[in-house]
Amino acid sequence: MPPTTTTPTLTLAGAQTALAAAAAHATAIGVPMNIAIVDSATHLLAFHRMDGAKLTSISIAIDKAFTAAGHRAPTSVYKEAVWPGGAAFGIWNSNGGRFLTVGGGVPIVDAEGRVLGAIGCSTGTPAQDEEVAGKGKEAVEREVKRAGKAKL
Incomplete structure (x- = not known):
């Protein structure tokens, strides 16, 4: 085994894809959200606070993304x-x-199941937050599949 590895990670373009899809779905269900995207190392890549999203939910969205990327599982599993x-x-x-x-x-995640990053959403109910985050996740994962080995 080599002494180092290369870990695939989400880029800003991937984060923007997730943000756009999540925000569109939040608008569709009528719940303004705080939306945070982190890379595979849990570092914040992008953040969007929709008009009307709860101010107290800003750090919650960021920490949901941190937890999901760092523990490689949806926050709802707990x-x-x-x-x-x-x-x-x-x-x-x-x-x-x-x-x-x-x-x-x-x-x-990518096609091999490697965590590229995570999305965290907050302002609605936990179910609404997860639904909106799921739309962002799905949008990026579609792009990853379409691009094949191209980086996102």
Whole structure:
């Protein structure tokens, strides 16, 4: 095995694709959102606060994306495990309090299942946030499939 690897990651163009699709869906369902996109290393690539989105949801959207990319799983998977006695009880205290267990953060993956980044949305209900994030994820994943090995 070589001493280094190259990790595929989302680019700004990919982040803009996700933002546009997520914002369009948020508009369609009538819920203005804060939308955050991070790369595979959890660093913020792009952020969009729609008019009317809750100001207190800005950091929540960013942290949902951080959690989804860093843990390589949707934030909604923790719903049952974070209650007292659950396997992940207290996990929200990790990573400087940035680990979020509320739906709305989803990883963006390539055809091989590698995490390229993630999208986090916040302002609606957890189900609405996850639905909007899913539209952004799907848009990027379609582009990745269409481009083949081209970088996004």
